[in-house]
Amino acid sequence: MTSNNKASVVIPTKNPGNIIKRVLPVVLSQKTDFPYDVLVIDSGSTDGTVDYLKSIAAPNFRFIEIPPADFGHGKTRNLGAASTDGEYIVFLTHDALPVEESWLTEMVRVADQDPQIAGVFGRHIAYAGENVFVEHELKLHFSGFVPNPITWMDDKDRYEKDLGYRQFLHFFSDNNSLLRRSVWQVHPFPDVNFAEDQQWAKTIIENGWKKGYSHDGVVYHSHHYKVMERLRRSFDESYAFKRYFDYDLCATKDKLWRDWKYLTARDMDYCFKDRVWKRAPLNCVIQPFDNFARLLGQFLGNHGDSINAAWRHFLSRDTRLFKGSSNGRN
Incomplete structure (x- = not known):
């Protein structure tokens, strides 16, 4: 497939509420030196989201609807990837808000460093007013990737024996991520109900690919559960x-x-x-x-x-x- 788009952003939605009205304008106004498009896949919203999506007139935006029963974390993301044509497929959840207009550029910049980088995940920070322990935990978690932003299985023996090393290499979050299309075509997301992103990371790591971390490709994304x-x-x-x-x-x-x-x-x-x-x-x-x-x-x-x-x-x-x-x- 030939494309002029460097990146295609895919956002699954279902009843996101008003947050999508904050997320989508920021995604559509990214400052890049390359063309990109944005696809939203809605799976049965009943909160006015579909009417809002119909009102978006940006030339690089479109949305599709699927029945709620057809939704799956890996399945729907694969549909989004197959329905776009960018060199890179960039995934956001509907409540992940890019912090800067340079978010997309930063995600792509990491992937462009090395053609062996199969995917990139970006940093999350807490929304303003979030629980202080959630904020602190996110800082601690993502700071652990700063010293080694590009990782791969560089020690097979350690990979077999060291659980912590495997967990480090398997971590990936498609709340804010980028996949190289040529790799996704060979290794799509598994059709599972949970951890499709980390299962995908396990697959690419075990097949000799590299994984990238973008500290500056940062989004607001946090939950404090009851x-x-x-x-x-x-x-x-x-x-x-x-x-x-x-x-x-x-x-x-x-x-x-x-x-x-x-x-x-x-x-x-x-x-x-x-x-x-x-x-x-x-x-x-x-x-x-x-x-x-x-x-x-x-x-x-x-x-x-x-x-x-x-x-x-x-x-x-x-x-x-x-x-x-x-x-x-x-």
């Missing part, structure tokens, strides 16, 4: 990682309690040393419960195959959202 939502989100993640990667995020009750004590001590240290308790006291009170919910979800997800189907359905946030008002994981 305690029960945190447990369910954590269950989905742990259950998927156990099935797809054989990761044991929290295999025993002893580990649950050890990790809870460690995380809570770490967070309370941050709370008092950085005087978080003065500006966000409620966040400090809730955080130990949030940590426990996260770890309990990981423990239950780690043993998900031994839980009956009705309880798995009850514990799964993603399953509920697939049947509800949004596209599962945002």
Whole structure:
């Protein structure tokens, strides 16, 4: 397929609310020295989103609609890739807001450094007013990629033996990502309900490709879940990682309690040393419960195959959202 577009931005939507009215104008007004187009795939919005999308008159924009039942995290992204023609396919979720007009340029710049880079993921920062621990956690997480922004399997023996090394190489987030079309054509996203992005990263890493990180291709993207939502989100993640990667995020009750004590001590240290308790006291009170919910979800997800189907359905946030008002994981 021949294309004049350097990049094609693909955004899946379902009932995003007003955030899409912030995201889309920023995406359409990116400052680049290359042509790009934008495709939105809506899967049954009932909140006025479709009317809003119909009102967009930009020449490089279009949208398509699919039935809600046809949505899948990997499946819909593959549809978006197949429906565009840019050299690079750039994915955003409908609540990921580029911070700068240079966001797209920065994502492409990393990929252009080396034709062996199969994909790039960009940094996330918290929206203004977000829970302070969510903000802090995002900073800590993405700072870990700064020293080595281009990674690949440079030690096969370590890859086999070192779980942390594998997890580092497998991390990828299609909330804010770029795929090289020529690689996607060979290695599309798997059609799964969770972790399609990290399964894709595992595939490209094991096939000898490189992965890039863009610190300046940054978006606002954050969620602070209520305690029960945190447990369910954590269950989905742990259950998927156990099935797809054989990761044991929290295999025993002893580990649950050890990790809870460690995380809570770490967070309370941050709370008092950085005087978080003065500006966000409620966040400090809730955080130990949030940590426990996260770890309990990981423990239950780690043993998900031994839980009956009705309880798995009850514990799964993603399953509920697939049947509800949004596209599962945002």
